Amino acid sequence: MTLAASDRPDPAAFRRPRLTRSAEGKTALAxxxxxxxxxxxxxxxxxxxxxxxxxxxxxxxxxxxxxxxxxxxxxxxxxPTPLEVGRQAVVQAKNGLLWSDAAASLARVSSGFLLGIAVAIPIGFLMGWYRLARAVIEPYVQFFRTIPPLAIIPLAIVTLGIEETPKIFVIFLSSFLSSVVATYQGVVNVDKTLINAARVLGAGDFTIFRRVVVPASLPYIMVGVRIGLGSSWATVVAAELIAAQSGLGFRMQQAQLYYDLPTIFVSLISIGVLGLLMDRVVLAIDGFLTAWQEKL
Missing domain, CATH: 1.20.5 (Single alpha-helices involved in coiled-coils or other helix-helix interfaces)
Structure with missing residues (x-):
């Protein structure tokens, strides 16, 4: 059926807005x-x-x-009431304890967490992409996953001393074990139809890995990163048992000796707020990297 000229849509309706000049000389937007x-x-x-x-x-x-x-x-x-906790937070903020403790814990968590995901993501890709690497590495990963990171603290003290290194190592181990499994699962769960289609179109292994496997694995990787971040904050309190002189976990342990509940609550809330803010940063990165994915 052929549309009459009067029934056809006007192409001008789909053009970008432009300035038009009326008979009176006034300028208006189309x-x-x-x-x-x-x-x-x-x-x-x-x-x-x-x-x-x-x-x-x-x-x-x-x-x-x-x-x-x-x-x-x-x-x-x-x-303690919220008012008592608020007063204690103001006192610690004024004398600088709150800021120094938060900075110390944040530095330890950030160092261990970033090192953990930096090592976990490449190893997870290796395990998922190469069967030989999976056969060699997976038994070690599964073995250490059954051992709580906190159980490594005595060994870390003996081998690494009592400075910052053992604290960061325990946090690193916690975030690494969470992220490596998520990355591995992301690679092995890539739709094989996409890989086969890329091969049919003449793509090589490197191109398939870069253009198909990595983007398809990103949602899994970011879930592992979020879990690793939570594990890092959950571990920092125990990690600061290792002869720490500052940190939110250290402050909680000191307050426990004197039954100082408001101080304990201040440290707990500070850990929760810092963890929430870091999680929102990870979510923003996730939204940017996986903008192509449909989400609720």
């Missing part, structure tokens, strides 16, 4: 194209969803603090 209008609507929808999630997050935190204050003020739970 009607916006349909594609730009749809893009702006999608962007506004995305911003609205993010604002809605942020509002829910804030409300959830406020509700949690209110519930905590209600139970502790009424004496139902033998814990």
């Amino acid at each position: 009607p916006a194209p349909l594609e730009d209008t749809a893009g702006n609507a999608a962007q506004r929808s995305l911003l609205d969803r993010r604002a809605g999630r942020l509002a829910i997050n804030v409300l959830a935190v406020v509700a949690g603090i209110l519930i905590w204050g209600l139970f502790t003020t009424e004496g139902m739970v033998g814990l």
